[in-house]
Amino acid sequence: MQGNTDGRLELFVRGADGHVWHRVQKAPNGTSWSKWEALPGTWAGSPTAVVGGDGRITVFARKDDGRLRLTAQKKPSTSQSPLPADNWSAWTEIGTGYTGNVAVAVNIRKSGAKLQVFGNRNDGHLWTVTQSQPGTPAKPAGVWAAGKKIGPAVPGRPVVVTHTDGRLAVFGVDAENRVAYRTQTSSASGTDPNGIWGAGWRALDGEKVQSVAAYSAQRGNSVAFDVFAVGKDSDTLYQRSRLSLGDRDGSREDVWLDWTDLAPIGSGPCSGPGSLDCLTIESADLKGMALSLENSLKPDTAITRDPYRGLPWQQWSLRPTDDKFGAVTIVNRSKGKCVDEDDDVLGPYHLQLADCDPARKQQMWFIEPVLPANADKGTQTASVFRIRNRFDTERCLTALAADVWPHTARKVERIECDTDSDNDHNTWRLGNGGATAPGVLNVVLKQAAARCASETSANKCEFVALQQPSAYRAAEGCVAGRVLYNQSPGRDAEYYISWSHTTGTQFTFGRTVGMSIEFLSTEFSASFSWLQESTKTEQVQVHVPPKQFGWIEIAPVLRETIGYWKITLDGHTWTVPGHNVSYAKDGTNGATTFTVARTAKTPPNSGHCDS
Structure with missing residues (x-):
């Protein structure tokens, strides 16, 4: 297709x-x-x-x-x-x-868009051949130029993706059933149209797989990588995201997050890792115990922690509210009711089902990531979470290991988050099969941004930079301003095309690519002087022949920043790996914007700069 x-x-x-x-x-x-x-x-x-x-x-x-x-x-x-x-x-x-079947990439160069083919040959090697x-x-x-051998043959069709700086990367499965890839050190060479492949193959260890796919999420001029693989001898789908691209000279390698287990392949909101609309809330410490109901036939039944059996009343939704801080409700999918506090007793603070009340803070919750003390802040994303109550943020959703009077182990309570009791367990997995459901981290960060923006004295969201590689010019041009068409059958036309753009940023938060959170973007922009912050307006004259399209294509200056977000809310601090690709000021690190007027009988193939 x-x-x-x-x-x-x-x-x-x-x-x-x-x-x-x-x-x-x-x-x-x-x-x-x-x-x-x-x-x-x-x-x-x-x-x-x-x-x-x-x-x-x-x-x-x-x-x-x-x-x-x-x-x-x-x-x-x-x-x-x-x-x-x-x-x-x-x-x-x-x-x-x-x-076998071949993969083809479109290689954008100053001399035009050249096609580059990758395929296995009968000598047992992977080859590439490119248009000269x-x-x-x-x-x-x-x-077409002569072909080039770039490595051992890979099972099936090779997977090829383009980096932000124009270099190609080819992915496959190696002899040890690992995802392996090789990246060009240069996409263009004066002597070899196939590019320079000076760096060797790199394996993504940690999972044995049978097949691989790579997805590049285009956003303006930046591309973020996600690799998906099906496990060897299983139907489990795994994901691994690349935070940043390494240097051409090999002085800095690509930065990857850990593999994420997306659970068995399926369809629908409850399959695989689940979704915000259908997930399991499983105790991280009490193995096999999940949030459940004491009596599924009783409308206001108590919330319990029971062995997970895939029962309908063990499925939950995280639903948004109108709360200014982004708090969510926890809704039982089978009953359509919210987790609430039992107000009939002074303590323990047992939880029960109740009709959802949009004004009741006891039904609202904040999600807080929990990382090991020795976690690598630049790459490691939380897989377990505390669930803090909006009414009293010092109390968390808590499961008990054993009966301790007056507490009943089976019943879930709202207990102080900083408890020192070995009987209290307040970390949870939010998803199915041990995986985190997509969208959970979005909720976490939106809540954090809202609280940091509204309560600046108690809360702080800051980006800590670990690396700032040099700026570079985007390899592929994007269309700036309008695309015009000269309808005249025999006369050339002169058009002036104007465009403006301000700070353009793509964020990667942990394993979430391209999510936009306005407050965090503002905080980031205030921290780096090289960012192009003010709106810039430009105009170019374009000479358009009859019955042709005319447009402006620019390749702006981009710069990456690699680090992590440090979030402090009410004295509690947690981190999320962060990666950013932004428009940089023209001339940053010697990189300059490339601007060219183009005409053709067909509309442009490149995306719009602001898309």
Whole structure:
């Protein structure tokens, strides 16, 4: 599946007859599709399709004897002409001995967008081959350089992702069933279009896997990496996030978080690690004990800690409230009622189910991460949490190990968080199968930001920088300002395109990429003088030929900051690893913004700078 520059999807498959077939949407997001059309020849394996820098699609396919060939559009299709006649070039051979499906990356360079192919060959190695000249409508296939051997063959199709500075990284599974990857030390070389691969392979230890996928989350000009892998001999899905990219010269390696167990693969809000709408609240210390109900038939039953058996009343939701500090309610999914305090007794402060009351603070809770004392603040994210009561933040949701008069072990209470009793256990796992449900950390940080912003005397949220690598120019340009079109059939047009942008920032909080929290962004911006804080407005004149698009493409200066957020609330401190990619002032560390006016018969393929 590939997308055309106007948003229409195009589907490519290999049929039972061995032909590559394709069809295309007649309109973006539409349900009407063109007829199926076969491309010449018969092929092995699955085809790979990619959109080049000028919007034309190139398709790669493998013959039974391992010869790798490509065909490319002479021009992009349109809604008016979804399958133009005679629009595909003759098949061009670019290599032999290929044994599986290939991966293709679009390598953006000053000389144009060049395609780079990665695939296994019958010599037992992984190879890459790159265009030395990009394709054009007159010569759709382009010109291809000689291939380069970059490592041992990897199971299945290689996975290729582009770093923020333009370097490619290829991922696979090594002989020891670990996720392994190799990164270019330079994406472009005067002598080798394949780039320089000076650094070796690096393995991500900790989990044995059978397959891997990598996801790059594009946000403006920055890319954050998430690697997903299926466990060896299991259906468990694992995730590992990259906090920061290492230096080209190898002086600083990539920084990765630990593997996260996303639990067995499934579907729906209660499957896998769960969600904010469906999770298990399991005691971190009392093995196998989870938040439950004393009597599932009683409307105001007591909250208990019982062995987890996957019962419906052992599933809970963390629901937002209108509380100015972002406190949440804990709702039993089977009953639709909230965890509340039993007001009929002076103590112990047993908890029970009650009708949810949006004004009742006893039903509201803050989530606090708990890390080991020797935790690496720059990389380690909490997997257990305290649950503090909004009505009295010094008291936490607590499970008891044994009966101690007047306390009943089975019943969950609200007890002082800083208890020194070995019988009191107030750390919990929020998710299924030991994993943390996605969204929990979002709740934690939004609560912290709200409290830091409103109670500055008692609370503080600050970013502690551990590393600040040098600034660099973004490898890929983004579109600044409007995209204009010259409708004149025979006259050139002169347009002035203006654009403005202010501080652009992508944050990574622990394992959460790209989350936006305004107060924390403001606190971060106030700490670093190199940030471009004021709004900057620029204007460029663009000469646009008839019936063409015109736009401005910029590659701004970016800088990364690696460290952690230190959060202090009511005297209690915890940390979350942090990574930031921001627009830097032009000239920071000698890096300058690249600005160029572009025109083409098709709209730009690059994203907008503010997207």
